[in-house]
Amino acid sequence: MDWNKTKTILIVVFSILNVFLYSLYLDRHNDAQSLKVMGETSIEESLKLDDISYGELPIFTDESYYVSADIAEFPEEKLKKFDDQSFTFEDEAHLISMLEVPYPLKNAKGEEQFSQFLATHVLNGKEYVLWNRDKEKKQAIFFQKVDDYPIFFNKNAMLTINWDEDENIISYEQSMFGEFINFNKKKDILLPIEAINALYSKDYLERGSTVIDISLGYSTHIQLTKTQVFAPTWHVRVKLKDDEIVDYFINATDGKVIEFTDELEEPEIDENVEDLEIENQGDF
Known part of the structure; x- marks a missing residue:
């Protein structure tokens, strides 16, 4: 047997087979992409x-x-730094705060300053994002975030801020999850x-x-x-x-x-x- 000739034939056969399989793959891939585009166009x-x-x-x-995540409790030692508030608890995981000194809802430019309030008056306040404000009820609802994504309408991951007729924040209710x-x-x-x-x-x-x-x-x-x-x-x-x-x-x-x-x-x-x-x- 002429081994060199046989080896050459095998190389040629496998090369043709590889080209065939690759062309088959491309055809199927293109068909799939076409179906996807058709589906999107149909929508x-x-x-x-x-x-x-x-x-x-x-x-x-x-x-x-x-x-x-687990529902978080509010450790008293972490709340001590908020010495201008008095706290009560519906239960271990739901906190109610009454501000001893009302906090202005808006700054001198007439802009709402929820972010500043959350950063200085609420435990882990930066973890919340505004969902809705209700001017008639004089309250704003915030959702706790997972990274930058809010948790929608979970009673254990919410913050409600309340203000008075003079547009001063007077209280809030809070719940949250841990890590x-x-x-x-x-x-x-x-x-x-x-x-x-x-x-x-x-x-x-x-x-x-x-x-x-x-x-x-x-x-x-x-x-x-x-x-x-x-x-x-x-x-x-x-x-x-x-x-x-x-x-x-x-x-x-x-x-x-x-x-x-x-x-x-x-x-x-x-x-x-x-x-x-x-x-x-x-x-x-």
Whole structure:
């Protein structure tokens, strides 16, 4: 047998096979990309047909963690530095503060100074972000954050600031979670357009409505005695034809719409605990 000739033939055969397999891979990859583009176009076209519009959508990474944390208590030694307040407790995890000296709601320029108040008068105040202000009730509601992402409507992760007729902050109510850890492995999350489509496909979006904002946060996924697990959640703010503003929340991993029954209650969610395993993945 002419070994050199045989070796040359084998090299040629394997080279042809590699070219064939690579071309097959490219064909399948291009087909998949084409289907993806068609799917996205279909969503956009469907929304357009129903006169549902949206602006420039945010860019987010397509992976995120579930996170977990324990409900935190308020150690008295850490509250001692706030010597211009008197504290009472609904329970160990819910604090009520009365300011002995009212704090101006606005500065000399007429600007609200919530950030300054949180930094100087509230334990771990920088962990909260403003959700809503109610001028009639004279109060503002803040949500605790996981990094820069708010936890939506969890009664154990909220801060409510109250002011008087003279626009002076006079009291606040606070609850919070302790250290957050990554829970389970990274999860693929829906793209913003897919979150909008989740609402549209379930008939939540009225004809002629406009998506005016979409942002990422967290909502309660599993609630145990003191430990809770939070799932990545899209917050979609929609303006209806009559100018009414409506807020929607979508689980960013499975597309389920989350409905909150009350601002201070937990969401109605029916999930299986068995499909998650606690795994500390390091910093979020």
